[in-house]
Amino acid sequence: MYEKDGEKYFIVDGHIHWWDASPENQKNKYGDGFIRCFYDYHKNLSPKEYVWPLEKYQKYSQEDLMHDLFEVGYVDVGIFQPTYLSDFYVEGFNTTERDAVLKEKYPDKFMLNTSFDPRYEQQGLEEFEEKVRRWNPKGVKLYTAEWKGDSKGWKLTDEWALKHLQKCLDLGVTNIHIHKGPTIWPLNKDAFDVSDVDDAATTFTDLKFIVEHVGLPRLEDFCWIAVQEPNVFGGLAVAMPFIHTRPRYFANLIGELLYWAGEDRILFSSDYALWQPKWLVEMFVDFQIPEDMQSELGELTPNIKRKILGVNAARLYDIPIPESMDVADEGTTPEITDKPPVPVGT
Amino acid sequence: MIERAALLAALSKVRDPELDEPLTDLGFVSALVEDEGRVTACLRLPTYFCAPNFAYLMVADAKTALLSIPGVTEVNVVLEDHFASDEINSGVGANETFRATFEGLANDELGDLRALFNRKAFLVRQEKLCREVLEAGGHPEDLPSLRLADLPSSRAAERYLERRAELGLDMSPGAPVVVTANGTRVAGTRIDEHLRFARTIRISVEGNAGLCRGLLATRYGNSGSKGVTI
Numbered sequence: 001m002y003e004k005d006g007e008k009y010f011i012v013d014g015h016i017h018w019w020d021a022s023p024e025n026q027k028n029k030y031g032d033g034f035i036r037c038f039y040d041y042h043k044n045l046s047p048k049e050y051v052w053p054l055e056k057y058q059k060y061s062q063e064d065l066m067h068d069l070f071e072v073g074y075v076d077v078g079i080f081q082p083t084y085l086s087d088f089y090v091e092g093f094n095t096t097e098r099d100a101v102l103k104e105k106y107p108d109k110f111m112l113n114t115s116f117d118p119r120y121e122q123q124g125l126e127e128f129e130e131k132v133r134r135w136n137p138k139g140v141k142l143y144t145a146e147w148k149g150d151s152k153g154w155k156l157t158d159e160w161a162l163k164h165l166q167k168c169l170d171l172g173v174t175n176i177h178i179h180k181g182p183t184i185w186p187l188n189k190d191a192f193d194v195s196d197v198d199d200a201a202t203t204f205t206d207l208k209f210i211v212e213h214v215g216l217p218r219l220e221d222f223c224w225i226a227v228q229e230p231n232v233f234g235g236l237a238v239a240m241p242f243i244h245t246r247p248r249y250f251a252n253l254i255g256e257l258l259y260w261a262g263e264d265r266i267l268f269s270s271d272y273a274l275w276q277p278k279w280l281v282e283m284f285v286d287f288q289i290p291e292d293m294q295s296e297l298g299e300l301t302p303n304i305k306r307k308i309l310g311v312n313a314a315r316l317y318d319i320p321i322p323e324s325m326d327v328a329d330e331g332t333t334p335e336i337t338d339k340p341p342v343p344v345g346t
Numbered sequence: 347m348i349e350r351a352a353l354l355a356a357l358s359k360v361r362d363p364e365l366d367e368p369l370t371d372l373g374f375v376s377a378l379v380e381d382e383g384r385v386t387a388c389l390r391l392p393t394y395f396c397a398p399n400f401a402y403l404m405v406a407d408a409k410t411a412l413l414s415i416p417g418v419t420e421v422n423v424v425l426e427d428h429f430a431s432d433e434i435n436s437g438v439g440a441n442e443t444f445r446a447t448f449e450g451l452a453n454d455e456l457g458d459l460r461a462l463f464n465r466k467a468f469l470v471r472q473e474k475l476c477r478e479v480l481e482a483g484g485h486p487e488d489l490p491s492l493r494l495a496d497l498p499s500s501r502a503a504e505r506y507l508e509r510r511a512e513l514g515l516d517m518s519p520g521a522p523v524v525v526t527a528n529g530t531r532v533a534g535t536r537i538d539e540h541l542r543f544a545r546t547i548r549i550s551v552e553g554n555a556g557l558c559r560g561l562l563a564t565r566y567g568n569s570g571s572k573g574v575t576i
Contacts, residue, residue, distance in 0.1 A: 029429075030429060033394035033395065033429055034394075034395065036394060037393045037394050037395050040392075040393065040561050040564045040565050041561065043564050044557075044560045044561055044563070044564040045560070150450060150451075152451055181395070182395050182396060182397040182398065183397070183398065185451065186451065186452045186453040186454065187398060187399055187444075187448050187451040187452040188399055188444060188445070188452040188453065188454045188455065188456055188458070188459060189399075189459065190397075190399075190459055190462065190463075191397055191399070192397070216550070216553065216554070217364070217550065217553075217554040217557075218550065219546060219549060219550035219553065220466075220543065220546045220547040220549075220550045223543075223546050224543070224546075242553070245560065246556055249549075249552065249553055249556060252549045252553075253549060253553065256545075256546050256549050259542075260546070344462065344465050344466055344469065344527050344547075
């Protein structure tokens with residue numbers, strides 16, 4: 001919970017990790033390259049006082065996480081989004097099994113999501129069902145750029161991906177978080193393209209699709225889908241820290257999201273330990289669209305901020321919110337429109 | 347001895363297809379040496395995991411651009427510090443296609459990908475141009491009837507026309523300015539929506555370009571954003 005100027009905010013961090021990218025756990029040069037890439041994001045976009053040494057960034061403790069999220073970071077509930085990367089790390093980067101240690105210790109503090117990889121086909125489907133039975137997750141995190149042997153990625157529209165999504169629906173795992181990355185089969189296509197989310201969201205209208213990083217680097221593709229599909233949401237992981245380095249750009253970004261997706265479908269995320277929720281929450285509550293941009297982008301009210309910081313995610317995950325921090329619907333979400341012709345074309 | 351300026355001028359014509367900016371402005375060229383017609387250029391990118399298809403395009407385009415300079419007989423473009431450096435350097439070095447470079451991982455060349463981003467770039471440039479026209483006192487209701495012949499001589503107009511010509515769209519003086527990426531005139535009733543979406547692409551691309559510059563600077567120090575450093 002965060003309180004400022006008499007306003008209270010219930011905080012759900014929609015995307016957190018407890019990873020192990022230490023040299024002992026790195027399988028190859030890609031494991032090293034991956035965490036260094038993350039570290040550059042962390043260093044480039046964090047305020048100086050929040051930058052960790054590389055060694056700590058590679059592997060941080062349970063105590064670090066509990067402290068940064070709950071003791072100083074104002075977070076009420078954090079949602080674990082596992083990212084396996086089994087081709088890069090011996091024990092995986094951030095697995096459900098690893099996150100479960102914390103979930104079992106502090107059951108009220110976390111939502112534990114799991115994951116699947118459709119390339120394991122029938123065996124994967126059975127293992128996924130087993131994971132769901134074991135942990136009873138309400139969501140999955142899918143990383144379509146994950147490498148698996150010779151394969152460099154997959155799409156939500158792949159035959160076995162559709163079977164897994166059907167399984168999600170059957171088992172009541174309704175929140176599908178999608179994270180795009182730089183590789184995908186086939187490599188000649190735009191790997192960051194989110195049009196497969198469009199297809200899946202049309203097919204599975206009872207599932208919610210949360211596009212992580214609000215589609216960045218393809219914000220436009222995400223917005224185009226969100227305006228047409230009521231079950232598509234945007235997670236602000238990676239977009240949030242621009243509030244510090246490039247506040248005017250952040251204003252534009254939020255303006256676009258409010259215009260296309262509306263205030264009910266945007267979820268706050270720190271992507272911890274990429275960034276820490278403390279400064280993100282503080283800055284977001286203080287943030288306002290610059291005056292000269294307000295005629296075009298509007299203003300951020302405390303209720304809009306409350307929805308983004310916690311209410312929207314709490315609704316997706318059935319997390320109870322104290323009444324003083326809840327928001328009644330104000331009906332400002334844009335109308336869902338019929339599919340217009342795709343403007344960029346193929 | 348070939349003038350260094352000629353080499354740089356050739357490289358400045360090579361763009362990051364995603365960001366629609368020259369490699370030289372983005373700081374992606376880390377070294378450039380020439381010896382008796384043999385040129386070596388080193389490229390570096392903001393992250394180890396930048397998309398390999400765009401990386402391949404930049405390496406291949408840089409090679410083509412340098413080879414087009416009179417007197418250049420041999421070109422070696424080296425992509426540094428990238429997960430696919432080995433594949434791309436040897437593939438482009440041996441004039442392999444993208445498909446052959448990434449055998450089994452690709453099912454086509456990169457023409458469609460490049461064309462898609464050229465269309466996005468065109469819409470972004472169009473939105474900037476329309477914004478300029480309106481800021482200079484133009485009226486929104488006049489946009490549907492705006493023709494190429496009416497355009498001011500400005501940098502935004504130049505950039506718009508450059509990309510428009512590249513897409514092979516109608517360049518005649520009477521052709522409408524506000525068109526879809528396929529060249530179809532946008533009806534007056536749809537112009538707001540059309541420009542609103544183009545604006546979203548612009549915000550996306552500008553954000554990516556800013557992030558790429560920042561990551562490059564973090565990775566290689568502040569020289570990263572100032573063009574060729576060696």
